Amino acid sequence: MASTRKSKGIIVLHEENNQATVKTSFGDYGGTGIAIGGGYLFASYKGGVYRYKLDGNNQVIDSTKPELIVKGLVDIDWHQPKAIALDGKGNIYVNIGAPSNICTEKDKNHTGCPLLDSAGGIWQFKTDKLNQSYAEGVHYARGLRNVVGISWNNQADQLFVMQHGRDALHDLYPKLYTAQQSAELPAECMFALKQGDDAGWPYVYYDWQKNKNMMGPEYGGDGEKAADPKYINPVAAYPGHFAPDALLFYTGSQFPAKYKNGAFIAFHGSWNRAPLPQAGYCVVFQPFKNGRPDGKWEVFADGFAGTAEQKASGAAVHRPTGLAQGPDGSIYVTDDNKGNIYKISYKK
Numbered sequence: 001m002a003s004t005r006k007s008k009g010i011i012v013l014h015e016e017n018n019q020a021t022v023k024t025s026f027g028d029y030g031g032t033g034i035a036i037g038g039g040y041l042f043a044s045y046k047g048g049v050y051r052y053k054l055d056g057n058n059q060v061i062d063s064t065k066p067e068l069i070v071k072g073l074v075d076i077d078w079h080q081p082k083a084i085a086l087d088g089k090g091n092i093y094v095n096i097g098a099p100s101n102i103c104t105e106k107d108k109n110h111t112g113c114p115l116l117d118s119a120g121g122i123w124q125f126k127t128d129k130l131n132q133s134y135a136e137g138v139h140y141a142r143g144l145r146n147v148v149g150i151s152w153n154n155q156a157d158q159l160f161v162m163q164h165g166r167d168a169l170h171d172l173y174p175k176l177y178t179a180q181q182s183a184e185l186p187a188e189c190m191f192a193l194k195q196g197d198d199a200g201w202p203y204v205y206y207d208w209q210k211n212k213n214m215m216g217p218e219y220g221g222d223g224e225k226a227a228d229p230k231y232i233n234p235v236a237a238y239p240g241h242f243a244p245d246a247l248l249f250y251t252g253s254q255f256p257a258k259y260k261n262g263a264f265i266a267f268h269g270s271w272n273r274a275p276l277p278q279a280g281y282c283v284v285f286q287p288f289k290n291g292r293p294d295g296k297w298e299v300f301a302d303g304f305a306g307t308a309e310q311k312a313s314g315a316a317v318h319r320p321t322g323l324a325q326g327p328d329g330s331i332y333v334t335d336d337n338k339g340n341i342y343k344i345s346y347k348k
Contacts, residue, residue, distance in 0.1 A: 160190060160249075263286040
C-alpha cells in the first residue's frame, strides 16, 4: 500500500472459494513495490527497500525484523513510488522517479537536467547485501521520468518498464501544440532496457502517431524535429496520459495459448486529456513473440471507471493499479480508488 493510513503497509490475504480475508498485516511504512525471490519477500518504501526471510512455505518468518538492503533514495513528494523487479540472478532493479514534469524548474538554462544524477531512471542493487545506497548501486538506465510498471522478462532475459510520459505540451507551448495534440501526446511507452540505456527524458518524447522520438520543446523541438538517435526507442507505445501502473508477463497455462509470455498492462486512467474524453481505466494485453511485442495491443478488462459519463469526465469509480498472477494462472487486479481486488480466471 502506498499509504498505510490506519493499517499496515503489507497485507497477507487468504483466499477460499474466491473470497479473500486478511490473514495478517505488517510493516509500518507505505510503498508500491513487492516481490518474492531467493527465499525473501522484498518490499519498497519511498526511500529504499526492505527484505523479509521466508520459510519453506513462502511465509515471512519474523515480520518485526525486516532487513534494509537499499536506503537513502530520493523521496520528494512527486513520483515517490519505488517500483521493483528481480532478475533471478541476485539483482534487484529499483525505479527512482523524477520529482518533476520536465525538469524546467531545475534546468532553467536548458543545459542538462541535474535530477538525472539521482532520479529519473532505474538503479540496480544486490539482493544479498544490506544497507546499500547510490554509491553501491549501478545506474542501470536513465531518462525515464517515472516507472511504476516494471518486470523482468524471462523469455527475453531483459528488464521491461512502462514509463509515465510528460504532461502539458499545449499548456507550456500553445504556439507549437494544439490542445488536442497535447491530449494525445506523448505516448505512454514500453521500453526494453539494457545497462547504460538512455530513454531521453526530459530531452525527448515519443510521438505514437508519427512512430518516432521527437526533440522536446524545452530543448529546441518544435513538434517536427526528430530526437538525437542516441536515445533508445520504445518497443511499444500507447495513447498519452493513460498512466501505466503495472506490467505483468503472463507465464501461466490457464488462459488460451495466445496469452502465454505476453504482457498485461494496468492503466490507471487519465486526468488531462481535455478537450478529448478522459480515457484508460483498463487492463490491456500486448502480444509478444520471441521476447518482443508483436502486433496490436487489445483491451483485456474494462468497465472499471463506471458509466460512460463517469469515464469521460475522469470521475472513475475504480482505477486499475496492480497486477499479479496466481499459482493457478488466474490474474489479480487491484483498484486503488475503492480498495478492491479482482480475480480474472478462464474456463473452457
